[in-house]
Amino acid sequence: MDRFEFFRCALRVRRIGVSPLGSILCISFALIFSSLVFAGDTSPKSSEHPLGSAPPTRFDFDGDRKADLAVFRPLEGTWYISNSSSQNMSAYRFGASGDLPVAADYDGDGKADVAVFRNGVWYRLFSQTFTVDAISFGVAMDKPAPADYDGDGKADVAVFRPSDGTWYRLASSNSAFSAIRFGTDGDIPVPGDYDGDQKADVNLFRPNAGTWYRLNSSAGSYSAMQFGAFGDRPILGDFDGDGKSDLAVWRPSTGVWYIQKSSDWTYFIAAFGLPTDIPVAADYDGDGKTDIAVYRPADGVWHRINSSNGSYQASVWGTGSDMPIAGDTVPVQGPSSFTCNFYASPNGTAAGNGTTANPWDLQTALGKTSVVTNGKTLCLKGGTYTGKFRSPLINAVVRSAPGESAKLDGYRTTTLTAAITATQTNFTVADGSNYLNGGPDNLVIEGEVIKVFSRSGNTITDCLRGASNSMNGAEPHAAGSTAITGGDVLYIEGSGSTYRDLEIMNSRPSRDGNIANQGIGRGSGVVVVGDGNKLVNLVVHDNLNGIFTSSVSSSTEIYGCLVYNNGVHSRDGGTVENGHGHGLYLENRAGYSRVYEDIVLNSFKLGAQGYGVTGPYVGGDFAGSAFANSGAPLGKFGDVNIRNYNLLVGPDSQRSATAIVRNSYFYHPASSMGYMLGFGYGAGVVTGTITDNYFIGGGTLLATGNTTNATITGNHFYSSRVGAQYTLVAPGQNYNWNQNTYYGAASRNVFGVAGSSLYQFPNWRAVTNFDALSSETSAAMPDTVIVRPNSYQPGRANVIIYSFSGAPTVAIDLSSTGLVNGQSYTIRNAQNFNGPAVVTGIFNSASPTVSVSLTGVAATVATPLGYSFTPATTCPQFCPMIVVPN
Structure with a gap:
């Protein structure tokens, strides 16, 4: 018979700056762990192993120099800890759903303290005095990065802010505040003592490049090293016991650990774990070396290899909804964090100042190269931006504003106010504002391309008639003829910038290249001529080419983009209709082209x-x-x-x-x-x-x-x-x-x-x-379902389904997507992304598998805009879907 012991602990709130957590309940009981007897132990003890000069063992809650099995149950806000010294369990009701566990030794007693990070506030339960501290440090979308940066034996409160690549730290030794710019959006902070001076170094892992970047605290030197590959998860640990953190990654797709030992720079490679596991490396056997370990959410089992003797050990501790405290370097944090530094709006103006109350128009915003740079984020307010746009931005981020969806539609028209001859180079249109404003310099009338050299107001004062790609050279046009803004929807000539979470398309109501210019007239969705740019989670459809990287570009990354229904048709002087335009047309002069x-x-x-x-x-x-x-x-x-x-x-x-x-x-x-x-x-x-x-x-x-x-x-x-x-x-x-x-x-x-x-x-x-x-x-x-998590947006994932059995449904396991318990999500049909949802739901980590129909909504296809034919669905044999967190 299991024995249950309940007790309430009286706590003192040491610092009042935010609302306290309320009652903090310490309990000790068996709960889900059958056939075990637990005895509560609340009396704080001094460590049996004095710290001396050695740093504390991570995730060691009882001070015996061994990491303890510990989980945080978000639905209850409860911590469950298996104490390795006594085999007893401690349970603390400390936190709430949505909190991030940030356990570390903040008071320097050699024991990890229970702590959570909530919307920029740190709540800590100190093991030495059993008091609670609440401190505001950071904002909601920061990534907590606690570590001992000042070498006083206590973990310091610290955050990494992806929006501007800055680390903010509060030293425990003297309460000094420091800020250092090091990193960019998408980087993962992995602070550890890599140089052996007993101070944590500012260190991060860039997952899209598999590269580690570090500032050594001992000498202030900078280093960068490629170790790992796209999709790897960085692991913090001293696997060889030399007192220095090693470079280590775990590859979920294969379950393989790659470790470079700092003691002799040799490599250690081991296959251990499944793709749905969570790496939980720590020193569980107390030999001073980090052990390879994984937590399996499906059954709550911890699997590890003890470095002291190479033995395998499995222990049940937790349920599918729990978060292992030792899991990963940074817990899954829901939506990607970012701060809007400037704003553009469909109703913005060139006279705006880039604030949310007085935003720029998009072309003006893209031309603000002196201020929208150095990692600054330009947020596009929701709505449709009509026209063709050029971006010379360098080292900037352009994205939809939080909770909003920005669409760039390349179909913008005006009309001739009077008829023009085939040789006329001075004429007036109803609205000339879209030409020579830093953006496009072409207009298209029927089959003719006109290159604009100068204008005054709505009057084109100089131009080249019958320019390159005109169907029949220069032609006369009647008053009222439609003039289409020519060029590509988004032309990127700057470098080092990220464009993400945008819809880029062209709503022109014709795809027929036999009767009108569809090249310059429609244009590609995104054209890249600069270096080192990233296109992330874009939806690009109904353009000429979806995305084109030119022969002068280099090192472009195209990640998580949905690209469909791009192209036009023409007979090219013959009798057979040919397709023109590709989803991705890739050239480059140097570096790489990454299509992930x-x-x-x-x-x-x-x-x-x-x-x-x-x-x-x-x-x-x-x-x-x-x-x-x-x-x-x-x-x-x-x-x-x-x-x-x-x-x-x-x-x-x-x-x-x-x-x-x-x-x-x-x-x-x-x-x-x-x-x-x-x-x-x-x-x-x-x-x-x-x-x-x-x-x-x-x-x-x-x-x-x-x-x-x-x-x-x-x-x-x-x-x-x-x-x-x-x-x-x-x-x-x-x-x-x-x-x-x-x-x-x-x-x-x-x-x-x-x-x-x-x-x-x-x-x-x-x-x-x-x-x-x-x-x-x-x-x-056999029927196959593949879930591909998105590295830039936790909770987002592509799902690829092959089904030849005739089954009307398939099961999709969402546990690897990065959704957090209680988070709502939508599964969309990639063949009809803007159509009805296939599934909407609330993620339950205890039951992460959902049944999805391969008929009905899943089998619909978006008709190409300006076209009278819809391709047949490929579902159920091939059903691509996208999981999107709400």
């Missing part, structure tokens, strides 16, 4: 291409992205099964040094002959990597061309189409092609070598010497 966690659907031509006719594409990395149904809108003209490449890599101009396609998802209907991935096109690729992808449906799944060296491993292939070709490769290649899975391939001629007939799997292996450790099946690919 994007969904690209229903492009009129290609889904994406790393390609240039004369411009270079030096290489890039495609990871975690989905490409599907490219070419489908051309079904309007008779062949509903027409499809094009979902992804093409390789320029005509010059060879790409390297290109990577990994952990990505491809789909064409089995009724189509479309290509999934063409790799090594044109001049080709020197070194290629194609790993852990899904190539599903269509006619040709993977075609490798002009590629010198290639690693092609861990991929999944399946198409039920008669005559499908799973692979196409040039003869005589010496590639690392292995450990792939070919569903539905048994006894089928689906493996191709150029110049030969298709092979069955055994002959394919014999001819190519590939796939020695790969497998084939006769069965269809």
Whole structure:
């Protein structure tokens, strides 16, 4: 029989500056932990192991130099701690739902103190005196980063503010305040003693680059080191026991730990954990070395490897809704934190001052390069910004204002006030304000492009008639003719800036390139010519190209973007309607092109291409992205099964040094002959990597061309189409092609070598010497659900569903999305993102799986704007969805 002991502890509120927590209840009882007897122990004891010169052990609540198992239950606001010294349990009702646990030794007694961070206020229960402290330090969206920065043996209150990349610290030794600019939005603070001087160093991990940046407290020196990869989680710990924090990451996708020991700079790599686990590394066995450990929310089990003897240990402590206190370096904090420094509005003016009460218009705001810089954030108030815009901003952030949605619509028109001849270069329009204001300098009338050189008010005073890309040169136009603002919706010529959480589109009511200029007239959604820019969580649709990075750009990151229905059609002087415009058109001159966690659907031509006719594409990395149904809108003209490449890599101009396609998802209907991935096109690729992808449906799944060296491993292939070709490769290649899975391939001629007939799997292996450790099946690919969390917005995730079983529903596990218990969310259909929600709900971490229908709303498709044809849904065989936190 379990024994329950309840007791109330009298506490003193030592500092009154905010409302106290109310009653703080200390309880000790078994609760969910069966077959155990717990005895409460509330008397504060002195540590049995004096601190001396050694820092306290993290998460050691009883002072025995061993980290304790501890969880915070948000629904109750209760801490449950398993004391390693006595095996007793302590429970403290201290906090509330939404609080962030920030346990650390704030009073220097060698024991971790129970503490929470709530909307910029720190509440701490000191273990030495059992008193409560409440201190306002920070704002709601700061990331708490407590550590001993001044070396007095006490953790200091500190926060990292992502909006301006600043660390704010309050020294416990003398209450001195300090602020240091180090980092940017998206960075994760990982303060630790990396130089061994017993003071925590300002240190952060940049997840999109896998790079650690540090300011050493001992010498004030700066260091940067790439250790890790996109999606890794940084881990704080001294794994070799030399008194210095080591560089360490845990890779959720594989459960692998990567550790670089500071003592000898050797590497330690170990697979331990599942993708849904939470890393909880700490010194649980008291040997002075951090132990590898994970907490499994599904069953509340802590799994660890003791560094002292290498033994494995599993302990039940917690439930699915609990937060492990040792979990991660920074707890999941809900919506991304940021502060608006300046504002633009659809109703803003050039005479505004950029405040929320007196905002700028968008083009004026984008031109404020002297003030919107150095990490400052320009927030766009909700509504539609009509026109074409140029951004020369450097080191800035442009995003929708909190809780609002900003849309850039490139379709802006005016009219001619009088007829003009084909040679006239001076004429008046009804509204000329959108020209030569720092933004566009082209206008389009029917098929003619007119380049504007000067204007006065609404009068164009000088221009070039019949400019480049005009359909028929210069032409006369009648009074009242519609003049469309030409160019690209958002043209980025600055550098080092982030554009995020915006909708970028063109509502022009025609896609027909046979009767009107659709190139300059419609324009691409986003064009990047600057260096080091980021496009994050954009929704880009119904433009010419969705996103174009030019041949003079470098190091662009495209992350979490939904790109669909981009392109136009024309006969190009012939009789067949051709598609023009891609989802992503990528060139670059240097650095990299990072395409991470994007969904690209229903492009009129290609889904994406790393390609240039004369411009270079030096290489890039495609990871975690989905490409599907490219070419489908051309079904309007008779062949509903027409499809094009979902992804093409390789320029005509010059060879790409390297290109990577990994952990990505491809789909064409089995009724189509479309290509999934063409790799090594044109001049080709020197070194290629194609790993852990899904190539599903269509006619040709993977075609490798002009590629010198290639690693092609861990991929999944399946198409039920008669005559499908799973692979196409040039003869005589010496590639690392292995450990792939070919569903539905048994006894089928689906493996191709150029110049030969298709092979069955055994002959394919014999001819190519590939796939020695790969497998084939006769069965269809099993139903598969992949959840891809978004690194820039906790709670957001892409969901990729493949289903060939005919099941009407699938189960989606939301536990890895970053949603917090009690947070509302919406699951949207990526094929009809602005349509009705597929599911809305409240996240329950104890029951994180939701059932989602693959029919009804999930099977709807957005009709391209200005078009009279809607591509058929790919659901249920392929259902891309997006989880969005509310």
